[in-house]
Amino acid sequence: MHACVIGAGVIGVTTAWQLARQGWQVTLVDSAAEPASGASHANGGQLSYSYVAPLAGPGVLPHLPVWLLNPNSPLRFRLRADPLQWRWCLQFLQACNARTASATSAQLLSLSYLSRQVLHDLQQDTPIDFGHARNGKLIVYRTPGLLAKARAQLALQADLGSEQQLLTTEQLIEREPALAPARATLAGAIYTPSEESGDCARFTQGLAQQLATLHQVELRPQTVIRQLDRQDGRIRRILTTTGESIEADQFVLAAGMGSRPLLAALGVHAPLYPLKGYSLSLPCRQAQVPAISVTDYERRTVYAKLGDTLRIAAMVGIGTLEQGIEAGRIALVKRQAQALLPHLQMESAQAWSGLRPATPHGRPLIGRSRAADNLWLNIGHGALGFTLACGSSHLLGSLMRDTAPAIDPTPFRPDC
Numbered sequence: 001m002h003a004c005v006i007g008a009g010v011i012g013v014t015t016a017w018q019l020a021r022q023g024w025q026v027t028l029v030d031s032a033a034e035p036a037s038g039a040s041h042a043n044g045g046q047l048s049y050s051y052v053a054p055l056a057g058p059g060v061l062p063h064l065p066v067w068l069l070n071p072n073s074p075l076r077f078r079l080r081a082d083p084l085q086w087r088w089c090l091q092f093l094q095a096c097n098a099r100t101a102s103a104t105s106a107q108l109l110s111l112s113y114l115s116r117q118v119l120h121d122l123q124q125d126t127p128i129d130f131g132h133a134r135n136g137k138l139i140v141y142r143t144p145g146l147l148a149k150a151r152a153q154l155a156l157q158a159d160l161g162s163e164q165q166l167l168t169t170e171q172l173i174e175r176e177p178a179l180a181p182a183r184a185t186l187a188g189a190i191y192t193p194s195e196e197s198g199d200c201a202r203f204t205q206g207l208a209q210q211l212a213t214l215h216q217v218e219l220r221p222q223t224v225i226r227q228l229d230r231q232d233g234r235i236r237r238i239l240t241t242t243g244e245s246i247e248a249d250q251f252v253l254a255a256g257m258g259s260r261p262l263l264a265a266l267g268v269h270a271p272l273y274p275l276k277g278y279s280l281s282l283p284c285r286q287a288q289v290p291a292i293s294v295t296d297y298e299r300r301t302v303y304a305k306l307g308d309t310l311r312i313a314a315m316v317g318i319g320t321l322e323q324g325i326e327a328g329r330i331a332l333v334k335r336q337a338q339a340l341l342p343h344l345q346m347e348s349a350q351a352w353s354g355l356r357p358a359t360p361h362g363r364p365l366i367g368r369s370r371a372a373d374n375l376w377l378n379i380g381h382g383a384l385g386f387t388l389a390c391g392s393s394h395l396l397g398s399l400m401r402d403t404a405p406a407i408d409p410t411p412f413r414p415d416c
Helices: 010-021 062-067 083-094 098-124 146-160 171-177 177-185 200-211 256-264 325-341 382-400
Strands: 002-005 026-029 075-077 137-139 165-167 189-193 217-220 225-231 236-238 245-247 250-253 273-283 295-297 301-306 309-318 350-358 364-369 373-380
Touching: 002 010, 010 026, 010 165, 010 200, 010 273, 010 382, 026 200, 062 075, 083 225, 083 273, 137 146, 146 165, 146 189, 165 171, 171 177, 171 189, 171 256, 177 189, 177 373, 200 217, 200 382, 217 273, 236 373, 245 325, 250 256, 256 309, 256 350, 273 325, 295 325, 301 325, 350 382, 364 382, 373 382
Parallel strands: 002 026, 002 250, 026 217, 075 309, 137 295, 250 373
Antiparallel strands: 137 189, 165 189, 225 236, 236 245, 273 309, 273 350, 295 301, 301 309, 364 373
């Protein structure tokens, strides 16, 4: 059987790897010259297996007016004359309730724990150098009220299998001395020792290099798709802008936001909308940066040490569709990072921005598409693409070969 996987980000490459390991002939297609050129390129670097709560939660609605009116808000919304945006935002608001958020958190945790196991198994069989570290994670809070709410979430996470600890300010500084300069602004933290970190782009590119050594795998970079040719309810082939065609038995869409127009041309609506994020990458000396991954909760900023690089990722932009870096937003990330870690030297920081494909409820879409009998989806991971990639690909592989999946696939079943 021959499968064509569309998209060479972390989702597409892990999907191609999973299918190849199952014995499929695989063609991996992407419009870019190198894997991980889009949303996978410079993400936050956290493998946050125990903290996968969706963006749509009951705490969002009370904060929306402040977030949307404050230019320094971690969330910024731009209204556009775009019915797709309005539909997505309405569905997002409908998901902002405790019952839905709790159910989604449990479903994402099952997928993330599967993803962790699959990644660990992969590292045993096919070691890849991507700065992988099992260094734990700190979610730091600046106000006692939010820390108290985090205590309640900690209890919920414990019921779902997470091992986490509530830390006072002094315990936080003892655990991570790099945060000592900001001691007066921190109320405490939640520490999860099992969390990990790594460079998503290096992982994706390293796995693609392993794929290239397999005789049944063909990599097709710089291949722009013009159309998915559907006949009699099945995708027969891919038509490219150069006039070439690629035929296969099964097709997998794992192209992030690029999946939406391809599905739209087939008459189905994918509930995806891009959430724009920013990151900084700068060289670091171990004494100056946290050894443990850190999330500054109120500012929605993450810090991860990836070998000799510190990755800082922040901001959510809804309705900002341009790929370019906005000077004001990246300057804000730098100011806030230096307030937490005053020793950082921002002169050498490399800025990046990307569009993360998100569903309104926060669950990725994994399974067969309604658009064609042999078209499969692995899309909509939002900011959790790296965390969920290996588990999502494992789940999809089970569905495609019609074997019992490791977890319940129902919550992730596409309706498009």
